[in-house]
Amino acid sequence: MATAPTAESVRGALLRYRxxxxxxxxxxxxxxxxxxxxYVTKSIESDSIVAIAHxxxxxxxxxxxxxxxxxxxxxxxxxxxxxxxxxxxxxSFYAEHxxxxxxxxxxxxxxxxxxxxxxxx
Numbered sequence: 001m002a003t004a005p006t007a008e009s010v011r012g013a014l015l016r017y018r019x020x021x022x023x024x025x026x027x028x029x030x031x032x033x034x035x036x037x038x039y040v041t042k043s044i045e046s047d048s049i050v051a052i053a054h055x056x057x058x059x060x061x062x063x064x065x066x067x068x069x070x071x072x073x074x075x076x077x078x079x080x081x082x083x084x085x086x087x088x089x090x091x092s093f094y095a096e097h098x099x100x101x102x103x104x105x106x107x108x109x110x111x112x113x114x115x116x117x118x119x120x121x
Contacts, residue, residue: 005071007107013068014103020061021096024086027054032089061086065099072103 031054034047062083069079085095103109 005073005107007109010068010071010103010107013064013071014100016064017061017068018096018100020057020064021086021092021099024054024057024061025090025092025096027057028086028089028092030054058086061092068099068103072106074102078102 027050031047031050034044034050037044038047065083066079069082082095082099085091
């Protein structure tokens with residue numbers, strides 16, 4: 001039988017997921033802004049560079065979300081919700097907050113315990 005996830009085994013996966021949730025959220029907002037500029041003001045010719053960047057980053061985000069979800073042994077429904085949140089503007093920021101809460105609740109860690117410790121000066 002598989003052992004339960006520990007804070008040490010999940011810490012890195014959670015940090016990677018949180019960073020990519022932020023990055024994907026920002027690139028999605030840039031993409032929406034580029035689309036608005038393209039079709040409303042007709043001030044730019046193409047939004048393809050932002051679209052390509054968001055697409056590649058979204059694929060990395062999905063893989064990191066799945067990595068975290070598999071480490072935590074979450075259901076397919078929860079995995080789908082957390083990975084698909086990178087397709088809706090602002091939802092990845094909310095999903096990152098919820099996922100962090102889920103991890104901390106399930107592992108029984110406090111907010112300070114899940115963060116990497118800073119070295120003493």
